[in-house]
Each structure stands twice: as structure tokens, then as C-alpha cells.
Amino acid sequence: MQDDGQSKGEQAVSALDYVIRKKMQDTMAVVERAAARGDVVLAYQPIVQADRPSRAAFHEGLFRVIDDTGRFVPLRDFMPMAETTELGRRIDCLSLCMGLDALQHDSGMRLSINMSARSIGNPVWMETLRRGLARDEHIAERLVLEVTESSAMDMPELVVPFMRDLQGRGTSFALDDFGAGHTSFRYLREFSFDMIKIDGQFIRKICEQPDNQVLTGALQAIAHHFDMFTVAESVETADDAAYLIEMGIDCLQGFYFGAPTITPPWKSPRAASG
Numbered sequence: 001m002q003d004d005g006q007s008k009g010e011q012a013v014s015a016l017d018y019v020i021r022k023k024m025q026d027t028m029a030v031v032e033r034a035a036a037r038g039d040v041v042l043a044y045q046p047i048v049q050a051d052r053p054s055r056a057a058f059h060e061g062l063f064r065v066i067d068d069t070g071r072f073v074p075l076r077d078f079m080p081m082a083e084t085t086e087l088g089r090r091i092d093c094l095s096l097c098m099g100l101d102a103l104q105h106d107s108g109m110r111l112s113i114n115m116s117a118r119s120i121g122n123p124v125w126m127e128t129l130r131r132g133l134a135r136d137e138h139i140a141e142r143l144v145l146e147v148t149e150s151s152a153m154d155m156p157e158l159v160v161p162f163m164r165d166l167q168g169r170g171t172s173f174a175l176d177d178f179g180a181g182h183t184s185f186r187y188l189r190e191f192s193f194d195m196i197k198i199d200g201q202f203i204r205k206i207c208e209q210p211d212n213q214v215l216t217g218a219l220q221a222i223a224h225h226f227d228m229f230t231v232a233e234s235v236e237t238a239d240d241a242a243y244l245i246e247m248g249i250d251c252l253q254g255f256y257f258g259a260p261t262i263t264p265p266w267k268s269p270r271a272a273s274g
Contacts, residue, residue, distance in 0.1 A: 024081060030067050031078045035090050039066040042098045043260035047112070047231060047253040050245045057251060058110035058144060061099045062260050063091060083116050083151070092119040093128050100132030103139045106266040112144035112174060117151035120158045133169070141170035146197065148176050156187045163191060174231065179219050189226060195251070196223045200234025203254070207243040220249060 034040060041064050046056035065073040082088040092115050099113035119125040133140050145166070152159050152175060163173050172194040180199040198219050206212045216232070223230045232244045235254030244252060 034065045045260040046258040060112045063095045089122045110142045114146045144172045146174045146176040195229035197231040207239040
């Protein structure tokens with residue numbers, strides 16, 4: 001006979017699983033509706049060079065979804081599930097379209113846009129890229145495509161020739177969230193990324209956590225061995241920034257240098273007064 005306590009425990013776990021699944025389904029439905037309506041924007045966050053931290057070297061365009069109440073839906077609530085679906089391809093298309101529009105609007109801007117390697121095989125995304133780059137021959141030189149580590153490692157046969165073609169036109173590539181997944185260093189050599197973005201879990205409180213110092217140093221050494229720039233994500237304090245600059249990280253990104261804002265850089269007060 002089954003123990004009553006075990007039975008109740010299993011029921012509680014089952015009920016919790018149901019609540020989690022239901023919340024995820026509801027969130028995905030909200031994102032689907034927002035994408036269909038075009039209730040999406042880019043939020044711009046500066047990325048600074050370590051030797052010139054007062055000025056942005058370029059910005060990252062972060063995808064933001066506006067829900068039915070006008071609030072932003074956190075990316076972490078839907079992107080891990082959406083990335084492998086058709087919704088993920090639409091999100092990549094919307095991000096790319098908004099990013100290319102921003103680059104056309106401001107000829108002095110350099111912008112990175114997130115993408116999954118899965119979008120390389122998507123004809124709509126590829127056509128969006130082709131049309132956007134055809135508007136101005138210099139847009140490709142100011143575009144940085146950030147490829148998620150997990151998707152890049154899953155399909156190197158698509159990523160490698162795609163990168164080589166666009167790099168020949170001046171586009172740069174960043175490997176996003178480096179260290180968070182299961183990187184194949186053999187593929188890392190073949191990819192020839194221009195930069196890697198070290199995942200924030202290794203960067204937060206780095207000045208007081210020896211483990212993070214060792215791990216970040218190892219990731220930095222790998223990047224520099226392959227002649228790639230390093231970007232530290234999630235830099236939140238002056239002490240962390242100082243430590244990273246001292247250790248030789250090339251670029252830094254995080255709330256210490258600027259929070260993401262939906263106000264385009266060319267409309268910011270600093271840009272207006274500069």
C-alpha cells in the first residue's frame with residue numbers, strides 16, 4: 001500500500017508542475033500576441049572599452065516585449081523555451097529588423113543584435129538581413145551579431161560559412177554567454193568569432209570571489225589565444241569594473257556603465273549635448 005505522506009508529496013509536486021507549465025503557456029501566449037501586434041522594442045545598453053570607459057564603443061539592442069498591460073515581459077520568462085520554436089525565429093526577425101532600422105537612422109552608431117544560429121536556416125530572417133544590408137553598404141561594418149553559445153555549437157556546419165561570408169563584408173560576430181554552456185573548443189577554433197561575452201555568473205562580485213576570478217581569467221586566456229576581444233557582462237559595481245580592467249578585459253557591459261533604455265542613443269540627453 002502506498003504511503004499517504006508519499007502520495008500527498010507526489011500530488012504537491014504534480015500540482016506545482018502544473019502551475020509552472022500553465023504560467024509558461026500563458027507567458028508564451030502573451031509574447032505571441034505582442035509579436036503579432038508589433039508591441040516590441042529594442043532597449044539599448046552601452047558596451048565600453050576598458051581604456052575609455054566614459055564612452056560607449058557600441059550598444060547592444062536587447063529585445064523587449066510589451067504585455068497586454070503595457071509592462072515589459074522579462075526575457076528569461078520566455079526566451080529559453082521560444083528559442084527552439086517558430087516564435088524564436090519571429091523574435092530574431094523582429095530584433096534584426098529594428099536593429100537594422102536603427103543603424104540606418106544613425107550613421108555613427110555600432111549595434112549588436114542577438115540571434116540564434118537556428119535563424120541562419122530561416123528564409124524570412126535571411127531575407128530581412130539581405131534587405132537591411134542592401135540599404136547602405138556601410139551598415140554591415142557597424143553590425144555585430146551575437147550568437148548564443150548553445151545554438152552555435154549545435155550547428156557549426158551552418159554557422160561557420162555564414163560567419164565567413166558576413167565577416168568578409170565587415171560584420172563582426174560575438175559568442176554570447178561564453179562559459180554558460182558546453183563549449184566545444186575545437187569548434188571555437190573553427191568559428192573565428194571576433195569577440196566573446198563572458199557570462200555574468202562569472203562576473204558578478206568578481207572582486208571578492210576567488211573562484212570567479214580564476215574562471216574569468218581562464219575564459220579570458222582562451223579568448224585572447226584565439227585573438228578574440230573579451231566583453232564582461234553584468235558589471236554592476238565600481239570595484240568589479242576596476243578589477244576587470246586591471247586583469248585586462250577589453251570591454252565591459254552592465255548597469256554600472258548604463259542600464260538598457262528604450263530611448264535610442266541618438267535621442268539621449270548625453271548625445272544631444274555632446
